Amino acid sequence: AQTVTQSQPEMSVQEAETVTLSCTYDTSENNYYLFWYKQPPSRQMILVIRQEAYKQQNATENRFSVNFQKAAKSFSLKISDSQLGDTAMYFCAFYGGSQGNLIFGKGTKLSVKP
Amino acid sequence: EAGVTQFPSHSVIEKGQTVTLRCDPISGHDNLYWYRRVMGKEIKFLLHFVKESKQDESGMPNNRFLAERTGGTYSTLKVQPAELEDSGVYFCASSHPPAGIYGYTFGSGTRLTVV
Numbered sequence: 065a066q067t068v069t070q071s072q073p074e075m076s077v078q079e080a081e082t083v084t085l086s087c088t089y090d091t092s093e094n095n096y097y098l099f100w101y102k103q104p105p106s107r108q109m110i111l112v113i114r115q116e117a118y119k120q121q122n123a124t125e126n127r128f129s130v131n132f133q134k135a136a137k138s139f140s141l142k143i144s145d146s147q148l149g150d151t152a153m154y155f156c157a158f159y160g161g162s163q164g165n166l167i168f169g170k171g172t173k174l175s176v177k178p
Numbered sequence: 179e180a181g182v183t184q185f186p187s188h189s190v191i192e193k194g195q196t197v198t199l200r201c202d203p204i205s206g207h208d209n210l211y212w213y214r215r216v217m218g219k220e221i222k223f224l225l226h227f228v229k230e231s232k233q234d235e236s237g238m239p240n241n242r243f244l245a246e247r248t249g250g251t252y253s254t255l256k257v258q259p260a261e262l263e264d265s266g267v268y269f270c271a272s273s274h275p276p277a278g279i280y281g282y283t284f285g286s287g288t289r290l291t292v293v
Contacts, residue, residue: 109284
């Protein structure tokens with residue numbers, strides 16, 4: 065069975081600085097999809113970024129980028145120029161293989177400090 | 179396009195009572211999912227509908243939980259009778275085929291507190 069591990073329960077960063085959130089996963093599949101979701105205090109889960117495993121190029125969405133290391137089964141999220149609005153829970157998720165639904169990690173609570 | 183709508187947003191009930199949560203997915207999304215997050219733990223899958231059919235209900239904790247999706251539109255999740263350990267945030271999500279390769283669109287969740 066696939067698993068997703070986020071080893072940082074909480075992190076903080078100063079406004080305008082860069083922070084990296086870690087995520088590792090375990091799978092025997094070769095083709096799958098990885099996601100980072102953001103859940104701000106308002107509770108709406110928002111898709112931040114998506115990576116297809118068969119693509120070597122790291123996905124980027126404005127200030128958000130990933131470092132996808134397929135061999136190491138690592139999928140970290142980098143937030144550049146952190147803003148107060150980035151304060152949220154961040155969940156890493158995996159989709160693929162026989163498991164027909166998204167599998168989530170436990171989340172990382174990110175606080176951006178002024 | 180309207181998003182995924184869940185209500186109520188909060189519910190506080192006593193142990194032994196019944197609660198029904200509702201989810202309205204994005205129109206045209208055949209796939210509907212229910213997830214639950216207990217405080218401090220990961221978001222856990224409960225079940226997956228494709229239209230009105232239960233595709234996978236392997237995550238349902240026990241037979242106190244009953245999910246339905248009438249006519250392949252909105253879905254309800256009923257907990258009867260509720261226990262203290264059922265407290266948590268219940269998320270609904272929907273996606274257009276093919277399933278989840280583009281991720282899901284989530285609702286804002288229902289925070290259930292059983293006292």
